[in-house]
Amino acid sequence: MSDRHSPDVLVRYTPAERLRHWLVAILFVCAAASGLALFHPALFWLGGVLGGGAWSVVLHPFAGLAMSLAFYAFVRPLWHHNRLEPRDRAWLRAMRDVVDKREDRLPEVGRYNAGQKILTYVLAAALLALFATGIVIWRVYFSNYFAIGVIRFSALLHAFAAFVLVVGIIVHVAAAVWVKGSVAAMTGGTVTIGWAFKHHRAWFREMIRPSGGR
Amino acid sequence: MPLQSLDIRRRSATTTPSPAARAAATPEVAKLIDTSKCIGCKACQTACMEWNDLRDEIGTTTGVYDNPRDLTPQSWTVMRFSEYENPKGDLEWLIRKDGCMHCEDPGCLKACPAPGAIVQYANGIVDFHEENCIGCGYCVTGCPFDVPRISKRDHKAYKCTLCSDRVAVGLEPACVKACPTGAISYGTKEQMTHDAAERVVDLKSRGFEQAGLYDPAGVGGTHVMYVLHHADQPGLYSGLAAKPTVSPMVRLWKGATKPLALGTMVLVALAGFLNYVRVGPNETRDEDEDQAEREKEQTHV
Structure with missing residues (x-):
């Protein structure tokens, strides 16, 4: 049919998915900057992102809450793509080849590789913990309802979960910048078939089947 | 109070040294509250209101003498009354003037994320600088004595300053000035410890075998100390902590x-x-x- 004339690209993210992703990303920058400002004095200047220390305290919980909800909305429809499969174990074992850019030695990857799948779970778990503990330490509205021991534990767990989230996002951003074409997938929505063939071959084959796509 | 009147030893959320060019000639100070001399008149509460220009809302009576019922952003000190029936069957009225203990190792300062919002002066007083406060409430989380209160009006933290402004110009704290029985005294920590020891000997000779000084080591000692007739049971005094420390969770959160x-x-x-x-x-x-x-x-x- 008209295959030869169709552009050699595949749709990876719909406009709605991209908007949700970047909403999460913007809210993450707000929440992370204001949160890190309160976490370590060396980062207090990051409070300037939301207008200073006092504004960070006021806005951080709202930014964090909105981020959690936006993340849920973004990830829920994609969640089933992240089910771990036997071949993911082999991919993880070959981590050395992953960082060495030896993708020819890696097992075939579906829509998401094992690293992306695990990252999704890690981010979801961290956000769940941040949400729950964040309510407890939200001084103006909620802290008065909780015992001091619960507040102290929540403050510690909130910092730990935020640390996990930030490290996860650093890895996510580093990988996205490193694998050329990924940022374009989340901004323009499409990837070239070569990109899909190279990085997500099983997904590529699924997509080019005559009945392929989602 | 700014640097020109009192030297600063420690500042919250600051990784560089505090201004230290001047040699701190002032010794460490302390307020000594002798619960065995307290008559519960609340002159100290009134003096605190007067000096610090605080006016709490008029509350409602709840059948006990505590008034107001708790520390608030407008009430930095509160007398807590408890009725204790001793083993002999006699009633003892134990009255404790509650407020900031001015810990040598302050949990509030450790927890505070706002640079310079909480300082500890060279004389040991722990003070909140509300102009730097960002209203997060971490000081409440860090305090082992449940002292700081966040104002609903401006979302800043408030507590007893040990009248740092009076102390800076050589005056004693307002509550000390007002106390009619001499239950509250103020001086160097060394002098107060010495005076307390004498009073403890006196109390022991009057049958209070367990009398002692409350200067808890778990927070490095405090710059507000109590003489207690029952120093073996601080909890009798409206739940005064027996072994207060900065919570291990706060230390981990703000430490390693x-x-x-x-x-x-x-x-x-x-x-x-x-x-x-x-x-x-x-x-x-x-x-x-x-x-x-x-x-x-x-x-x-």
Whole structure:
């Protein structure tokens, strides 16, 4: 049919998915900057992102809450793509080849590789913990309802979960910048078939089947 | 109070040294509250209101003498009354003037994320500088004595200043000035400890075998100390903590966690960047496109 004339690209993210992703990303920058400002004095200047220390305290919980909800909305429809499969174990074992850019030695990857799948779970778990503990330490509205021991534990767990989230996002951003074409997938929505063939071959084959796509 | 009147030893959320060019000639100070001399008149509460220009809302009586019922952003000291029936069957009225204990190792200062919002002066007084306060309430989380209160009006934290403004100009705190029985005294920590020891000997000779000084070591000692008739049971005095310490969770949160987490974040970011420049960008080459094209055509044949 008209295959030869169709552009050699595949749709990876719909406009709605991209908007949700970047909403999460913007809210993450707000929440992370204001949160890190309160976490370590060396980062207090990051409070300037939301207008200073006092504004960070006021806005951080709202930014964090909105981020959690936006993340849920973004990830829920994609969640089933992240089910771990036997071949993911082999991919993880070959981590050395992953960082060495030896993708020819890696097992075939579906829509998401094992690293992306695990990252999704890690981010979801961290956000769940941040949400729950964040309510407890939200001084103006909620802290008065909780015992001091619960507040102290929540403050510690909130910092730990935020640390996990930030490290996860650093890895996510580093990988996205490193694998050329990924940022374009989340901004323009499409990837070239070569990109899909190279990085997500099983997904590529699924997509080019005559009945392929989602 | 700013630096010109009192030297600062420690500031919250500050990694560089506090101003220390002047030699601190002032010794450490302390307020000594002798519960065995207290008659519960609340002159100290009134003096605190007067000097600090505080006016709490008029509350309602709840059948006990405590009034107001708790510390508030407008009530920095509160007398707590408890009725204790001793083993002999006699009633003892134990009255404790509650407020900031001015810990040598202050949990509030440790927890505070706002640079310079909480300071400890060279004389040991722990003071809140509300102009730097960001209203997060971490001081409440850090305090082992449940003292700081966040104002609903301005979302800043307030507590007893030990009248740092009076102390800076050589006056005693307002509550000390007002106390009609001499139950509250003020001086160097050394002098107050010495006076307390004499009073404890006196109390023991009057049958209070367990009398003693409350200067809890778990927070490095305090700059507000109590003489208690029952120093073996501080909890009798409206739940005064027997062995207060800065919670291990707060110490972990504000201790090892901070450099470890920050260091790890920096290392992970650095590792990502260095690996990028080591192996170069992960690009899709023309042969990938060609192979993909071939496979796509075969599928569609």
